[in-house]
Amino acid sequence: MRISRRAFAALTGSSLAAAAHAAHAKGLSALDTNGHVIRLPAPNASGFQYQRLSEGVQFYLNGVTKTVLFYGPTTVRVNAHLGKNHWTNKSIVILGHPKSVAFQIEDSKTALRIKSAALSIEIDKASGALSFLSADGRLYTRERATSPQAIRPVTLQDAQSYEVENSFTLKPGEGIYGFGYVNEATLNRRGQNLLLVQTNTGIIIPVMVSSEGYGILWDTYSKMRFSDKADGATLWAESAPGGVDYYFMGGGSADKVIAAYRTLTGAAPMYPKQAFGLFMSKERYQTQQRLVEVAETFRNEGFPLDYIVQDWQYWGSDKDGSWSGMIWDKERFPDPDGMIRKIHDLHLKLMISIWPSIGNDTALAKELDSYGLRFKPLHWISKKARIYDAFSAKGRQIYFKHIKHGLLDKGVDALWMDGTEVEVGTACWDAVEVEADIKSLGVNAMGDFTRYLNPYTLMTTQGTYDGQRATGNKRVLTLTRSAWAGAQRTAATSWSGDIFASWKTFAEQISGGLNVTITGNPYWTQDTGGFFVTTFPGGEKNPAYRELFARWFQFAVFNPLMRVHGTSIEREPYIFKTLDPTVYAALLDAVHLRYRLLPYIYSLSWQVTSSHYTLMRALPMDFPHDPRVYDINDTFMFGPACLVQPVTRAMYNLQDPPATTIPASALRTPDGRPGLAGQYFEGENFETPKGKVTDVKLDHTWPGPPLAEAPGGLSGLNSFSARWEGQIIVPEDGEFELGLEGDDGYRLFIDGKLAVEDWANGAARYKGTKLTLKRGQAVAVKIEYYQATGGRSLRLAWRTPADLRALAESRKVTDLTMHTYLPAGSGWYDFWSGEKVAGGQTLTRETPLNVFPFYIREGSILPLGPVMQYATEQPDAPYEVRIYAGADAAFTLYEDDNETYDYEKGAYCTCALNWSQATQTLSVGARHGGFPGMAQKRALRFVLIDGQNPPQTRSHLYDGQKVAIRFKG
Template sequence: MRKIRVNSVIFICAVCLYTHVSGQESKNFVRTGTGVEIDIRNSYSGIKKIRLEPVNDQIIHVTQISGPVFNTKPSLMAVWKKNTGQKFTVKEENGQVRLATGAVNVNVSLENGLISFHDDAGKLLLEQSQQMGAAMVPKVFNGESSYQITQLFNAADQEAYYGLGQHQQSMMNYRGRRVDLIQYNTDIAVPFVVSNKGYGLLWDNYSITRAGDIRDYEPLSTLRLFSGKQEGWITATYTSRKNPEKVLLTAPVSEISMNWLTDQHKWPKEIIMADAVVTYEGLLESDLEGLYQLQLKYAGYIKVWFDDKLVADYWRQAWNSGSSTIDLPLEKNKKVKFKMEWIPDGGESYLGLTCLPPVPENLKNTFGLQSESGNAVDYYFIQGNNADQVISGYRQVTGKAVLMPKWAMGFWQSRERYKTQQDIQQTVKEFRDRKIPLDNIVLDWSYWKEPEWGSQEFDPARFKAPEQMIKDLHAQHVNLMISVWPKFNSGHDTYAQMDSQNFLYRRNIADGRKDWIGNGYGNTFYDAFNPEARTAFWNLMNKRLYSKGIDAWWMDATEPDMHSNLPVEIRKDLMNPTYAGSSTTYFNAFPLVNAKGVYEGQRAVNPNDRVFILTRSAYAGLQRYAAAAWSGDIASRWEDMKAQISAGVNFSLSGMPYWTMDIGGFSVEKRYEQPNTADQEEWRELNTRWFQFGAFVPLFRSHGQYPFREIYNIAPEGHPAYRSMLYYNKLRYRLMPYIYSLAGQSYHQDYTIMRGLMMDFPNDMKAANLNDAFMFGPSVLVSPVLEYKATKRKVYLPSGQGWYDFYTGQFLKGGQDIQADAPYERMPLYIKEGSILPTGPDLQYTAEKKADPLTILVYTGKDAVFSLYEDEGTNYNYEKGAFSQIDFSYQESTGKLTVADRKGEFPGMMKSRTFKVVFVSPGMNVAADQQDHKSAQTLKYTGKKAILSKNQIK
């Protein structure tokens, strides 16, 4: 008995020791079924309780609250299922609670609540800054209690930040920058950031958010201003446009803030805006040296000079003002000459200039997130060995990127707008007659009767037989996408039905605002946060559009943009209250729930055909609703084309693989509407260069205001513009086996198609921060030509591998800048050493013929792999395993290509096929755009493993 008792005591003590170490119980924390809840003693930030929940080994869900009870309201963006089987350990030591998974260790200070994240080897990945402010400041919005939410993190040496949606400042790396996450035409807010240090952060909040440098912008008078020798202001000089020598007015200025419709009273009453040019001149100075970031908001023509050097030259239509960040480095007490010339756009226009002073020392190496409204600090830490793993973690939390129909990878023709049924039919006929490849044509807004926006009905005077029109398009293998807005004009049956069920926001109606159509109509948007309203919206679309055969949806103005150029506080008023709560709390999430209703509605009605949605705005989680985004109503300018590179790459790094833009830009300067010879040639070259670029983004789509955007309307057949655009259109289709394989990987392996160079070359910081190039898939380096009349451009070839010229096969070493040839008809393209690039036959549409034979270009010098993905192309059987993969692998040491056994199958799959394999080595003259290669070796593939060398088949 005595021995038994001793052993029992030993056993009990061992249990106690295990319990303490593993964290089964403690006075400071409680282990739950899915994680741990920690009480914080003396948090200066106001945080009283922290919950850590492992989603898997690499993802930790962090929730911090200022009270005793965690909120149970479900997330709109996150859809992961809480995992009670996820393994982790918890222990308390040295005043910290540590949660450990197989990949991540999280430490929480019991004293102040500061959190740090480490990998499994103990390397620090991320930590909160000790520059603590209040993490949760109590607020009340529309009668609902809430908090302003803030979190500040330390930034490591050479840490760079990417993602955060889509923005138009031509910035790739957001370190040291302020990024405003607010839905706006041309800007998309996605609160997901990817670091080059092996992690990402998904910020689960729907309100307007600041990221990076979260300080307030300050007025221009933050700087010391001089007009000549007079301190205190700069001078604005108003002159006549017709007679520039005629001065209409001079005035002292220390603030430039005519940003919105509500600011128009700031314009001098005695001057007609459309008749004037304004020049601002003076000197800028500060005793605090460093980088000042000037935030410029503009409409019309704007030019800015520092010390007589032109640093900004932009244009934008007044109904959709643009913004830009201009860097102003200042030396202590050294004046800089400042000049800004503004030609307003018409009778209403916008101009604002604010300033972000140099970052204070205590904030220099930090990265912050601050949201207007929320009930908790709520985010996901996602560890990954590379950006692809981080993005895969984002999709585990927010949902898979469903596979788009294959036809969506082809060419889309659009314009603003096809006004009649005959316009559409004639355009398609012209494409087919000219043998210009085409898969999709788009019908933009106003196909309805003028007063009946929101009726979702065709105007019978202009579209006499829409169902027959769609059948005729389908017979020519062309799909029809149609524009559907979340907008309803008052005064017709659909508005009355939606209003009677309390499905509409009513403030815009009560305010008496009218839109810009005809004499103007009262209008508002529906409340997409209301599930019943979403159902009603889809039922209307289904009854009046989808049942007629419509293939895809263009969801416009989904910010929501009820009335352009209003300040954000009024925009929030117009959508208040939402079904979910205060519009301040839910402002950014409208495009997510709007797409949700359409996606779920169509899949319920037709579970077979793939949904396709194109939306002007997006939010975290949108990829699970078969939705792509485009970059909004950008301008037809060279600088706007350049801005699309960083806009598209950072959007893709935000976790959503399908992005596009208006090739040629949407908003057009008047000089192009009735151009002289010089302007017409610039218009043609601008569209050609943009078209070359557009062939290498995930979705290939032309759209914009007049002049018409069909290539035969841009330039006559035989013109170099026409020849080049036709070449790149056909090249896109030749690359379809490569492109659709990338789309398949985006679903099955969480891949990203349009890739920032930091994804594939993380150790090459020069490449990682370039804003003028990107990778299209794993193999193709794309360097668009961004200057008028340029026939060469500087291209940086990332280090660590060689590069092959796409058109000639010339081999070049990486890690160098080159002056690449860029004749009018060609854009520089390079193939990474160690690539396998499959190309297919010429096509007029994606489903015209089987992809056989395929040319397999093997770019030697390094080992290479590629997986050829195929499925039925239009249905959801791939979700049930109906697809095939053929894995190609090249081994440089042996010079052999292995084609593995085919994996999987699907109805209609080719059982046997022909591969024409070309091994490309330095010194060979191999053009990737050719179909017939003298050095090609033919492999008859039956689904069984085969090995091909440079000399023989085994």
């Protein structure tokens, strides 16, 4: 049955916990997370029993109570538990409520069918497994027939809950996408095993989207694992107080799935227009003088910029108690008001870093502590700072009050919320450590951190968003190092954390970012150029790094937000003007392209808000009927028109491929067994001997699969050391290269002599030595390693004589070409040349440093603006409107005041552009709507590109009246 919230509150009292208790006392199920009470069968019921509800069906089978509720025409919630719901608070993700969707029930001997106009759900009476079908009977997916779910009661941190898993049977060839940025280089999640725990470089969003046109959102917040195996795709959760709880979203396309997701969890509000220009960020600008100096240099050099970012410690030191107190250091930032005025006078905006860890000596900490709203564990970087409780409404209110007084009221334009996964005792990339780190916080205002492990980021960005909306009309823009389902409604853009500069990491940003945006979180970015630059000695002075930076910068053009950030080296783009003019020219071309695309980008940002659109798009979103795109990791759509393939390999400054891991067949322990004999020690200098091991090959990434715990009897995975000994049996005559790749310190001894040493903290890097060996020779080796904190890996590798010969030959070849697959079902235009080619084929083109594969889909309208220094520089700027012929096309131009939420009240205007391929006519619609300060007239230059003839052009001064622009056939 269903009763209203008001009636239920009157019956049982206002608290959800009390309501749940009263429901149990009356023989009802626990209150679910959206305030609905559902009657259970009698406790002694057996076999399949069901009852119809106003919004769905509940059934009982083998001790499991399972409920199916409509939340929209093609959206249903599925909940399964053992008769009790242990949630004590409503969902923090779901805003939607069950809907009264007309449906029929068909009851047969083997199945119960729930049929609406748009969706059909079949329930297997033997197992309780659900099958989801479209209105025309096409199967979307089904729960695993033999065991759709497993539910086990558990008590964790003194709270009752369930450990659960549920499984789906996927179709052969089906593509699965989503779950966020989980540091995987592959877009398609088929066959993957993902540990879903927030980390420094792990953005977890529990949403998957299928090439079959459906999606699943799990409303569970604990540690989870997703695995796809032969017997099905399974999601396991450590603590799910409500049992299995997911939302099936049908509709037949990825865009409809995302629309359903945002209907459930909240729409994405508009960003200020300048958010779509360039962000310049660095760890860190030490003084206000330096910050202003950099901003002024951008303007003086004519390199476009919209936001400059102040990273941490503007408040003081990491050693005192001032950490993230929303205050300014009086020596280094003596006049923040004046500094911000100077930045604003340059038509720039200021974004500033804040943390959830609060210094003990700040007014913010003292107010939080007066309510008991900071957790006990100390933050790793400052032993005088602790995390605030963002799960508390009072905690969020106090936190925002100090942000407003100390930062926003001084003119700060946007917040950069760092460490929101949430980082506590270590700035760690390892999910196992982060899990323990977060759980050490204990219990928050909503419950234990085992059940609330992952969504801290949502709660803290919700608080700052709500605070800004309640106190002003300026659009909110937040950058956060983590994300969760629902983050889009808080105006939060996630970024991929403190990544390392390498071509491999760069490539991972593409597939990783796409697996964020396909979940329904449309805004994502990353540290262009990599945060850490450790494998390129000299940083910006290294030509190999400059090439990487130029290519990475080109990719950033097509990120929802374009942002440069990193530590240690200089990377303000203007420095390359004299350092490397060729790279500078490529950077300038790229940023000019971004600013020219602003009419296209900003108009599509309106579609994100008004129609749940997604700007950065995995190819299966637009081409689900072309299976050849399902596994393409490096190519994507940017809006409906643009297909982009960033160049993700060196062409001019080639780096050697990694040396190969020495195989088990070439290794022997001292007593003649395959492999190497190892010994682990507690401490970084072999202090306390622990367990002995035999490794058939030395290739460790601790604690990677299948290793689930610390090796060799260690108590943990920080501050340990290890030593391996044995022999390498040489397979052929000639010159070899033997080496180690590791993080942190390592040494390699060959025949008793130190041959390789890099005994220092650092990211994974390789060092080797060459020597001439004879086939059958037994070379004695000893490897020593120590691990401090953070990433941990060690690999014993070689280059054989054949490898070295092949390497020498490869260095003679310069390959400037890229191979791009263009999806079938459309023609495509090369953006640079205007040449038209057919889809369904792979093209090869030259890509010198200022060019990358960039194609426009036929039947596209692409509005371009002029090059500007900042996004709002020319409100009445002339537009070039390109029509790429071959099919009918449509695009809606959008304008508003760029800054406020008045668009929510109708203060905006649109202009519909429609191209008729048959009549060769572009219809420019009448202007709809308006807003104060709107440009009344705009010069438009129309360019028709058909791939066969020279471009045709027409010009028109648009004054808001409808007009038809005709071209010759």
